[in-house]
Amino acid sequence: MARPNPNISALPVIRQLDDAAINRIAAGEVVERPASAVKELVENSIDAGAARVEVTYQEGGKSLIRVTDDGCGMAPEDLPLALSRHATSKIDGSDLLNIQSFGFRGEALPSLGAVGRLTVTSRRTGFDAAQISVTGGEESAVRPAALSRGTVVELRDLFFATPARLKFLRSDRAEAQAIADVVKRLAMAEPFVGFSLKDAGTGRDVFRADPQSGDLFDALGGRLSQILGREFTQNAVPVDAVREGVTLTGFAALPTYSRGAAVSQFFFVNGRPVRDKQLTGALRGAYADFLSRDRHPAVALFIECDPTRVDVNVHPAKSEVRFREPGVVRGLIVSALRHALAEAGHRASTTVADGVLGAMRPEPTNPSEPVVYQMDFASRSRPQPPPSGFSEAPAAQVEPEPAIDLTSHPLGAARAQLHENYIVAQTATGMILVDAHAAHERLVYERLKAQVAANGVTRQALLIPEIVEMSVEDAQTLLGQADALAQMGLAIEGFGAGAVAVQETPAVLGLCNAKALLLDVLDELTDGGTTRAVKERIDAVLSRVACHGSVRTGRRMRAEEMNALLREMEATPHSGQCNHGRPTYVELKLTDIERLFGRT
């Protein structure tokens, strides 16, 4: 029970709050931190048809935020209206389901004016420039001003009127980071608009994106290169798909260009940047086959549909949306991305080759260059190369040129094997270095999937069943899935209370350690519980199973064997990366090699 409030007399009295209080309450929802103010102001500029938007801040936006645009501007008599609550030029209120602009609530400016010192200066063509200010909800009269076009909104001392909020703000750096994130997201959504972001304290240009031209795809590609770096676009495949009137466009990075956190996932719904669990969930589903769970794909995806099929009025900051048919959207994302990645075939990301070149190049690399966030090689379980020295075994030599010229194949003709694993192949334009272990793992996985899809994985019986001891619960978990596992090539039976007998294993694995395989499958079954879709779980189990089939690791391969592996890689979808999103091969063009030796 709450303590009696001394401000309220014994019997409650209902009273109408004044505008200043109402606006402060609304501001609490709309303006959480400086970045939310920036978002509201930049959205207003875009809604006003600006071609260029300039954002300046100081002390992480706490002391100053200024947004300047060259949009349509406002007439002097519109200024008081713009600052009053529920006044908007963007909807007439008759159809809340058909919203085409960023704004529609008529709340942003009055909210900002309630919690900070706000000055709006604006000029509409054919009118004089004028200015109005509000400080903690107190509005000034409209006065003449000097401005050639567009609008300048200046917000100083954000939250001075609500000190409680001020305490929750993070460091200037963190707030500045959040501002940059907001501006970048909006800049991705509007490639034809130019953006710049400046830190007035340091005088530094934080970020700048010039207006793009051309068709939407080109413009978007150019803009994404400016914001996410050229590496992103170089390593991404275009996505363009439609399902039941919903379109999905944008770019999705190859699995080999993944990141350790979900920091490069950008979704836009009808041009609005959103953060949505359903969308990121669908993304995980689409990449489940290519990435281990601790790697995150990088994408910028745009969903467009009739505005009546998505509700944007779910959250005051409009960062969440509700789809009327979430299943359609999820299905579209999963199928379109899988398709686009399959089209990319066995392409591994170019950053892999760039990384290799960077590592080999003799001159020191520029420390200011962005670090290529590639898979962490250190964490790979791979055969360790023997210590180098003269006693090392020579590379396996391949017989003289085979009868047919294999170098015309995309992955070329095998020339040698190094360290009992890596295959060196010559192509028409350069060379390929293949991680045979990783490649083989992927091929086995794809074969297993194809067999499951046909009529079950071909099994081979063990001469003597392998008895694996485990806890009673674990044995029950496995035996409960016995039929499904048999489909996947693993035949098991109970063997007393705490043990399971493995009778058959997938033929494609050849001789394998049945016990290790079974325990791995058990891990996969217990991990993730029942939350994952059946197909995802089957694939996850198969992916684990495939890791056990790498019979080629650690032994010499004959030339035909190596060439057969290369040919199979060419014919197999997704063979450019292993089941964990690491590349299976690296390509070096002759020009790259020549660069290495300073020949060009």
Ligand SMILES: Nc1ncnc2c1ncn2[C@@H]1O[C@H](COP(=O)(O)OP(=O)(O)OP(=O)(O)O)[C@@H](O)[C@H]1O
């Ligand atoms: N930069 C600008 N250029 C021209 N007009 C503007 C600008 N900023 C605001 N306005 C005008 O002021 C009105 C109020 O802006 P405000 O941001 O408060 O509400 P809104 O954008 O309509 O809705 P929301 O609260 O959802 O953002 C807008 O509808 C628009 O007419």
Ligand SMILES: [Mg+2]
């Ligand atoms: Mg607005």
